[in-house]
Amino acid sequence: MESKGLQPMDSEQLRENAHKMVDFIADYYKSIENFPVLSQVEPGYLRELLPDSAPNQPETLQNVLDDVQAKILPGVTHWQSPSYFAYYPSNSSVAGFLGEMLSAGINMVGFSWITSPAATELEMIVLDWLGKLLKLPEDFLSTGQGGGVIQGTASEAVLVVLLAARDRVLRKLGKNALEKLVVYASDQTHSALQKACQIGGIHPENCKLLKTGSSTNYALSPDLLGKAISDDISTGLVPFFLCATVGTTSSTAVDPLLSLGKIAKNNGIWFHVDAAYAGSACICPEYRCYIDGVEEADSFNMNAHKWFLTNFDCSALWVKDRNALIQSLSTNPEFLKNKASQANMVVDYKDWQIPLGRRFRSLKLWMVLRLYGLENLQCYIRNHINLAKYFEGLVAADSRFEVVTPRIFSLVCFRLLPPNNNEDHGNNLNHDLLDAVNSTGKIFISHTVLSGKYILRFAVGAPLTEERHVTAAWKVLQDEASALLGSL
């Protein structure tokens, strides 16, 4: 048997090899600080290292693991490194990892209730649990006309609700009204919204990204929205979708949900709230205020895979009217018909999403909630926010730098001030500083542009990050800044 290699499936071969893999992964976490955080390889590096074609004969797991160590890990950017501060976090955790393992072990495809009732029902229950932790209004829970569903990403979440809203209005106005439909959001909204519009055939000029600025701390102004809607109605356009963000990608700006939501409601507009990153913080009473007004929303999204210890992917979407999703996304081919679905006794999540097939993703969220419990999860969030506060203090204490926007959650937006207030030089300077610190391999941060200024983003949120990592990161930033300023 050894010469034939592994059986396609064999419980004892799985046991033996998976134990080896556990040790490999545990050792990876143990040594994760030894790797450059941002991979330093050159484009095309891997093709030089691997053969041109798949082998005819089986290789051993040890061969493969040796290659992972020698060839793959150097090309990995280590999102789980404690010195990862780029973009937003994408949390792994012991519980999330165990949930992924179990889901991969059962390996069922839960498109309809009947294809694994437990997968559908656990998802409904666990999203009710999480909805309650976030104190979402009851009409988002599965006990009424609404409910939660796990999407892969926030991009898919905004796409499916945009389609539901589009089709709701087209059913009234006829499908040729598509060219008149208008979407609103701030210019700080994630690019996923524009992509969703493009996919759904919304005309690009009708995706209106309203200007924000430092006066509202980059939040969307209700006045501006009201005026845009009136103007568009007066020219015969049809406003139908508003996306507000709680915790924008650039700077964690928080759009004022309550005022925006009222405008949406008065105009019969679908109101979606994207709290992909910041939603996690709202399980703490002191941060719940940032989603006040969510009761006005038609849909609400947060990514448990960002800052909630649930391995990627797990994007939680709640809607008040599940039928709007189903009317837009359902299919009912003969080969999937079954008693439970035909009798309308069950939820078939295939009709709430783009793909047909779906993994058992609720397992990992369920395990995160049970193996940590609410209080530990709150501590976890508060710890990261405190570390961000600490970093903000470090920046503020160095007069060569400035904190650019008020810190709300665990992201600090800052920059190195251009010497002699020469703003022409400021953007290049910060671009060079970003490049310099990331090239050290010691930390990984990312950037954005706000009001024309190139800004550095320091997002705390990796599960292993401790105060010492923040201190060390600041030291790298100071050292590289000194070198840059010295060379001017």
Next chain:
Amino acid sequence: MESKGLQPMDSEQLRENAHKMVDFIADYYKSIENFPVLSQVEPGYLRELLPDSAPNQPETLQNVLDDVQAKILPGVTHWQSPSYFAYYPSNSSVAGFLGEMLSAGINMVGFSWITSPAATELEMIVLDWLGKLLKLPEDFLSTGQGGGVIQGTASEAVLVVLLAARDRVLRKLGKNALEKLVVYASDQTHSALQKACQIGGIHPENCKLLKTGSSTNYALSPDLLGKAISDDISTGLVPFFLCATVGTTSSTAVDPLLSLGKIAKNNGIWFHVDAAYAGSACICPEYRCYIDGVEEADSFNMNAHKWFLTNFDCSALWVKDRNALIQSLSTNPEFLKNKASQANMVVDYKDWQIPLGRRFRSLKLWMVLRLYGLENLQCYIRNHINLAKYFEGLVAADSRFEVVTPRIFSLVCFRLLPPNNNEDHGNNLNHDLLDAVNSTGKIFISHTVLSGKYILRFAVGAPLTEERHVTAAWKVLQDEASALLGSL
């Protein structure tokens, strides 16, 4: 520490608990034949068994595993059971499972090359490997203008190429031409195509599902296609997309790629080939003929997660013109800009798919190819096809039954003949037989309707299935048929 439960991430806690999970999963496979294949629970069963809200304090892994055993597994439909013959298979394997573990362990988000160069590069390389095993034309490989990408599902694969094709033609004709665009496929095409049309704003009446019948063994007739295209052009419509299937969901019908592809080419139509299920068989020289003509296609899709031992999800899509995808699906927000992307030196897979984030899915496909090797994979496919042949023989030898369509791969379409040739009774009879066999919990099969007849589908493809399972399944079918016929 014990009282506080698990740390969010700790290498030794991960090691200890993941070893426990490995044993749990290995024991699951060891005992998988003890479960009813199709879950026998009633809708709503789980809500009775779980609390209404998440716990405040952490629970232990043992608590959770006990609940998985007692409450979750009874609600699972066991796709990995050796007696699972429904729909199409969704393979788990030792190698696929190990790949999932490693991907969950590294837990990076590979939207752009820079966010983990190894993830992008391994995906390009491994899809080149698989493309070569399938003897795809070179212009589908990443070394030219084309390349492969892993989508979640075949639904997403057909959606992204439909959007690429749509936007290519709309760039020429202007976006108001949307209402004139026409899609063609056979009426046996997977419902994912209609869903993609709905998402992309193609008018439903312009999604033309051409009739098939037993005379072509449910394959699309090139003559019918040619006529439909001429008719539509003459009324001012714009044909732009053709989807052919190799191995339809109902009956593994194979559309004639070469003739269809030539018609598509002559009319400037994007030609997509969906070989989601049957593509895997084409790694065997004796089955490669079924995708002859793929050289005429613009895109080709097969699901490694169906019948290729790669845990769900892993849908391999190849295109000849990657720029068509990128022009339709790219976004370039400031916060994702980086040197490698800006210099156009790398592939950023975010622009080849619907979501932004993506998992490191190439790892599992790489491990399947390396840990089994081509020859074992071919044996695996042939073994299933031989088991299906064996089942076909059993059906043919019982005069109460008939094989409905010629078996090509590992699916047998058959039915119980209605006594006295009373066709009015045939559909109910087979519906009742399906219900009866699935209610035993001993096997799980599914159904379809062909030319108005209710047909049973027996799809061999679970990794643990052996001849004895097929023999036993046939016994269940015969026994339940006898009981049904006896009660008439």
